[in-house]
Amino acid sequence: MRPPVADIADVVSFNADGLVAAIAQQHDTGEVLMMAWMNAEALAETLSTGRVCYYSRSRGKLWRKGESSGQTQALIDLRIDCDGDALLLLVDQSGVACHTGRRSCFYRAARPEGLVEIAAPEISPDALYGHTHNH
Amino acid sequence: MRPPVADIADVVSFNADGLVAAIAQQHDTGEVLMMAWMNAEALAETLSTGRVCYYSRSRGKLWRKGESSGQTQALIDLRIDCDGDALLLLVDQSGVACHTGRRSCFYRAARPEGLVEIAAPEISPDALYGHTHNH
Numbered sequence: 001m002r003p004p005v006a007d008i009a010d011v012v013s014f015n016a017d018g019l020v021a022a023i024a025q026q027h028d029t030g031e032v033l034m035m036a037w038m039n040a041e042a043l044a045e046t047l048s049t050g051r052v053c054y055y056s057r058s059r060g061k062l063w064r065k066g067e068s069s070g071q072t073q074a075l076i077d078l079r080i081d082c083d084g085d086a087l088l089l090l091v092d093q094s095g096v097a098c099h100t101g102r103r104s105c106f107y108r109a110a111r112p113e114g115l116v117e118i119a120a121p122e123i124s125p126d127a128l129y130g131h132t133h134n135h
Numbered sequence: 136m137r138p139p140v141a142d143i144a145d146v147v148s149f150n151a152d153g154l155v156a157a158i159a160q161q162h163d164t165g166e167v168l169m170m171a172w173m174n175a176e177a178l179a180e181t182l183s184t185g186r187v188c189y190y191s192r193s194r195g196k197l198w199r200k201g202e203s204s205g206q207t208q209a210l211i212d213l214r215i216d217c218d219g220d221a222l223l224l225l226v227d228q229s230g231v232a233c234h235t236g237r238r239s240c241f242y243r244a245a246r247p248e249g250l251v252e253i254a255a256p257e258i259s260p261d262a263l264y265g266h267t268h269n270h
Contacts, residue, residue, distance in 0.1 A: 007249045021170060023158055030165025035156060035221040047245060079241035080250070082233050086170040088241040098217050106214035106223040110182060114142045115215070 008047060009040055013084040019055060020087055024097065027076040027090040033097035034105040036063070038087065050075045052091055069128040071095040101125050143182060144175055148219040154190060155222055159232065162211040162225040168232035169240040171198070173222065185210045187226055204263040206230040236260050 012020050019037040026033055036054040038046065042062055045053040052073035056063035066072030072094045079088040098105040101121030109118045147155050154172040161168055171189040173181065177197055180188040187208035191198035201207030207229045214223040233240040236256030244253045 008245045011243070011250060021156060023167060023170060025165075025167055030160075032158060032160055032167065032223050035158060035216065078245040079253075080243045080245070081170065081240040082235055082237075082242070083240075086240070088167050100217055102217075105216040105218075105221075107217070108146070108215045110143045110213040110215070115146060118214075 008078070008080070009043060011080055011084050012040075012043065012087070014040065015085065017057075019057070020085060022052075022054060022087040022089055024052065024073060024089045024091050024093070026093055028092075031104055032106060033073075033091070033093055033103070043087075046075055046089075047078065052089060066094065069095075069099070071097065071128065073097070096122050096128075099125060099128070101128060143213070143215070144178060146215055146219050147175075147178065147222070149175065150220065152192075154192070155220060157187075157189060157222040157224055159187065159208060159224045159226050159228070161228055163227075166239055167241060168208075168226070168228055168238070178222075181210055181224075182213065187224060201229065204230075204234070206232065206263065208232070231257050231263075234260060234263070236263060 014020050018039050021035060022038045023035050024033045025031065037057060039055040042053045042055045052065045052075055054063040054065060073091040075089060076092055077090040096103050098107065101123040102119045103122060104119065107117055107119040109116050149155050153174050156170060157173045158170050159168045160166065172192060174190040177188045177190045187200045187210055189198040189200060208226040210224060211227055212225040231238050233242065236258040237254045238257060239254065242252055242254040244251050
């Protein structure tokens with residue numbers, strides 16, 4: 001996918017920090033995997049490469065999803081909401097999206113008995129981040 | 136669903152404005168409908184009533200989804216992400232989520248030829264907001 005980047009960025013309302021919220025959804029199962037942020041540069045890179053790149057607020061720099069974990073997100077489609085302040089990324093997630101080793105970051109549910117973990121790690125964080133790998 | 140509100144709010148990381156991002160997803164189809172914001176009061180009301188209430192940043196007050204349009208969201212489940220700064224609301228959307236009359240706010244897609252509208256309004260905004268109704 002190589003849409004005209006300028007065309008897209010024109011309708012995005014970046015916030016005071018220059019960021020827009022980006023929701024990643026597995027394109028075929030509909031599972032919501034995570035929410036993160038993009039600046040204009042991350043959005044442009046994502047659109048031009050077809051590989052999802054966020055902006056890490058904690059590290060203050062581009063966050064090429066999977067660059068340390070190998071768990072990349074291939075962009076299938078990118079949607080923009082009515083007021084332009086949220087993006088929905090339809091992706092093909094390689095492995096797991098969450099740094100805890102779970103498929104989705106939304107693994108805790110508010111249930112009558114309190115917070116419940118509804119998914120277990122599929123990979124240990126050590127395996128994700130502790131070793132050199134070639135992904 | 137009546138989970139202990141304090142238990143949930145304790146793990147939510149509200150931002151500097153006292154808000155947390157909330158993604159609404161239709162519980163059975165997986166369609167992502169919208170993204171909005173909640174403050175602690177909106178979250179507590181949503182959990183205690185089972186009807187989704189956001190916080191409107193533009194109006195600076197609670198936004199009981201559907202209070203003017205009739206297009207309410209019944210809460211089916213509420214998920215919290217790994218770092219607590221995003222919520223995923225599994226909802227049963229009555230009618231349409233978007234103020235444009237479309238089912239989802241994410242009705243524009245970035246395609247090679249530019250931005251494309253991938254969904255048409257199901258209800259006219261006039262019908263949603265222009266008349267008194269009893270929903």
